[in-house]
Amino acid sequence: MATNFDATRLAVQTAFPTNDLLFDDKEMPSIHVFIPKFRLCDVLSTQSTETHPAFIVNGKEIDGFWFGKYQSTCTDTGRAYSLPAEDPTVSHPLDWFVTQTNAKGAGWHEISNAEWAAVALWCHKHGCEPKGNNNYGKDSSETYYEAIPVPGVQDNGKTARVRTGTGPLPWSHNGRMDGIWDMNGNIWEWCIGLRLVKGELQIIPNNNAADNSVSNSASSSAWRAIKASDGSLVAPDGNGTTTGTIKLNRVNNHWEWDTTISDSKDESRSAAFKDTTAAASVGDAAKLILMSLALMPDTALTGDGIDANYGGDYFWANNAADERCPFRGGGWGNGVSAGVFSLDLGSPRSGSWASGGGRSAFVKLPAEA
Template structure:
C-alpha cells in the first residue's frame, strides 16, 4: 500500500508552485488527489461569539490537529475512489452513502469533507473579508456575469438549459476560497456537496461531536449511537429527543426553536421562542454552522423539510443565484436522494 505522505516529483512540483498550500496525497490504489492543507485556527480569532480555543474543524476524537486536508476540487470517481482533480466533471448523481463509500475506499484517513469542515472554511472566509463567488448562474457567476467557467455539457455560460456543472477549478481566482489561484475551488455553487456529521431529524438538530465525522472508521449511519442533540439552555450535547433540545421551524414561537422559512436567507434565522435558545447554545450552533456567525455573510440560503432524517448539503449549485455560497445549507433531502446537481468532496485526516 502506498504511504499517503511519501513525497514524489508531482507532489514536490505542486507544493513548490503553491507555496506549500496545495499538496498531492495518494490513495490506496496509488491515485493522486490534490489537497489543500488548512492550518489550524482558533475560535476567538474568527469572532468573539465563538468562544475560545481551537476551532472544532481541527478536533477529532478529542485530539487537536495542526491542519486538515480538504480536496481543492469537488470529487470525481476513478477506479472506485473519490479524487480531487482539476479540470474534470465533478461526480454527481450518487446518494450520501455511495459518496461516503467511494471516499473511504481511498484508504485509512480518507472520507468526505464534513459539515464542520464547511463551517470552518466559511468562518475563515468571513473573517478574512472575502466570500468566494462561483458557478451560480448556469456556468457563470450571477453577481459578476463576466466570471465564467467551462461547462461539462459544452453549452455557453448563462444558457439556462442542460446540466450546467462546470469543470473543477476552471473558474477564476474569485471562485477560490482565498481569492488566489491556489485556493479551494467551487465551494460556492456548481454542485451541492454532501457534508456528514450533522442532520435534521423531525425538526431536531443533531450533530456528531467536534469533527469526529472526519474519522474514517466512525459510524455515520442513521442508527449510529453517536448522534447528539443540542440543549437549548446549556448548549451541551445531549441524547436525541431530550427535553429542551434545539429545533428548527418555519414559523411560530416554540421554546428553544429557531425559525427560518425554507428558501430564506441563512443570515435571517430568527430566535423568537417564548423560551429562546440561550447564548451558550447559540455559540454551539455557530460552531456547527447552524446559526449565522455574524452580519455580512451574504444572501446564502437555508432550505429545510422538518420530517424524517434530512442530511445536509452545503454550498449551492449552478442555478441558486444569490442563495448559493459558503454558508448555504440544504436540509431537505434524505441520505438516499441523488441528483445531477449534488456531489461531494474528499478530505483526509492526519
Template structure:
C-alpha cells in the same frame, strides 16, 4: 521548473495516469514526486498531493487548526471542532482542492475534470472512506470553519451559480460541461475560497456538496461531535449512536431529549426553538443572516461556530433551507442553478440521504493517522 512548464507537466501526468482500466497503477514514484513538487511550488507550500491506498493522487489544501476566537467576533479560545479526529485535536487537516471526480467508485481531487454528480450521501461517503486510512467525506464542521474564516477576512468566494457563470458577476465563468457543471478549478481565482490560486475551488456553486456530521430529524439539530465521524464504527446511518442533539446551554445530549434545539419554518422564514413540537412537516428558507430565535432563547457558541445560527445579522452570503419533517442531511454551497441564493454559507437541509440528482457532488478530506495531540 517554471510555473508554465510545471502546469503542462501536471496535465501530461494526469493524462497518463487516467488512461487505462486501472489508472492507479500507471503512476510511478518518480511521477508522483514530480507532480507533488510542482503542486507545492505553484501554491507556495499550502497545497500538496496525497495518495490513497491505490497510489492514486489527489490535490489537497492544508488547513491549520484554529480557535473559535479566530473565526467569531466573540469566540472563545477553544479549538474549533473541525480540527478533531476521534476525539483528538489535530494540528492540521487536508481538504480536496477540487470537487471530486469518481475513478472506479473512489473520489479524487483533480483539476480540469468533470466532477462526479448525481450521487446520494451513502455513495459519496463510501467514495471517500474506501480510499484507505485517514480518508473521509468533508465534515460540515470544516465547511463552517472555512466559511467563517472567509467572512472574517472580508472575502466571499464567487462561483458557478447560473449554468456556467456567476449569477452576480456574469463576466466570471468556468469551462462548461453538460447540465451546467463546469470543470474543476476552471473558474477565475475569485472562485477559490481565499481569492488565490492556492485556495479551495467551488465551495460556492457548481454542485451542492454532501457533508458529514450534521443532520435534522423532524427539525431537531443533531451533530457528530469531536471528530467521531472518523471512527471506523461510525456509520453516520440513521440509527448511528454517535448522533447528539444540542441544548441551549451548548451541551450535547441524546437525540430527542426535552429542550433540544430545533428549526421550524413558516411564512416568515426559519425559527430556532428549544424543544416542543416543530409543527407540521414543512419546508422553509431565508437568507442565513435572517434566521431568528424564539424570544429569550440562549444561543450557545457551538451554534455560531458551526454556522447554524448567525452571530450577527449582516455580513453573510447564501441562503438556508430546512425541512421540519424526517431525516435531512446537508447539501452545501448552492449548485449551478442557485442564482443569488448560492454562497459559502448556503446549506440545504431538505433532502434525505437517499436523494440524488444533478446538483449533488462531494469532496474528500484526509487526516494523517496519529497526527493529533
C-alpha cells in the same frame, strides 16, 4: 508513493505550499488544501479561545485538516478524487459518496459539516467569501468571467456543470490559486456529521465524523442532540422529541432555533441565512455551537470587508421529516442564494440529483500523529 507522481507533487508544493498531492491506498493522487487549526475567537465575535470543533477528533486536537481543492470525481475503482478540470461526479446518495471516500484508507472521508463551516467562517472573517458557478456557467454578479463547461451537460440549453477549478480567481475560497475551488455553486456537496430528525438538530461531536471508523449512518450511536440551555450533548430519543434540545422552528418566514416547533411541514422551505435566529430558550453556549457550525449568523461580528448579508446565501430545510442530511454550497442555477453559507437540510440521505455531488477530505488521526 508512485515515482511518476514525485515531480508533480514537488511542483504543487513549490507553487502552493499549502497544497499537497495526497495518495490513497491505491497510490492514486488527489490535490488538497491544508487548513491549519484556529480558535473560535479567530473567526467569531466570541472571546472564547477554545479550538474550533473541526480541529478536534476523538477528543484530541489536530494541527489541521486537508480539504479537497476540487469537488469529487469518482472512478470505477470505487474511490473519490480531487482533481482539476474534471466533471464532478453527481447523481448518487450520501452513503455512496461516503463509501467512495472511506475506501481510500484511514483518515479519508466525505467532507464534514464542521470542516466546511471552518472554511466558511474563515472566508467570512477575512472578507473573501468566494464566487462561483451559480448562474449557468458564471457567477450572478459577473458578466464576462466564466468557467469551462462540461460538454453535453446543459440545463434548458444553458451551461450547467463546469469543469472543476476552471473558474477565475474569485472562485477560490481565498481569492488565490492556492485556494479551494467551487464552494459557491456548480453542484451541491454532501456533508457528514450533521442532520435533522423531525426538526431536531443532531451532530456527531466535534469532527469525530472525520474518523471514517465512526459511523455516519442513520442508525449510528454517535449522533448527539444539543441541550439548548447549556450546549451539552445528549443521546437523542430517536423521535426528534428529546426534551430541551435544539430544534428548527419556522417563525415569520425565517428559521429560528428553539426547543419546540410550532410550525413544521414535511416539505422543503427556505429563508435567507442571515435572518436565522435563536429563541430565548437557546443559551449562549448553544448559540456558539450553532455559529461555529455555520448554522446561524454571528451578527456581532463586524469589520472591514465583513458582509452582514452573508452573500445573500439561503437556508433550506424540512423540519418534519424523519431524517434530512446536509448539502452545502448551492448549484449552477441558485444565483445569489448559493455560497459558502448556503445550506440545504431538506434532502434524505437517499437523495440523488444531477446537481448534487461531494468532496473528499483527509485528517491524520490523532493516534497516528
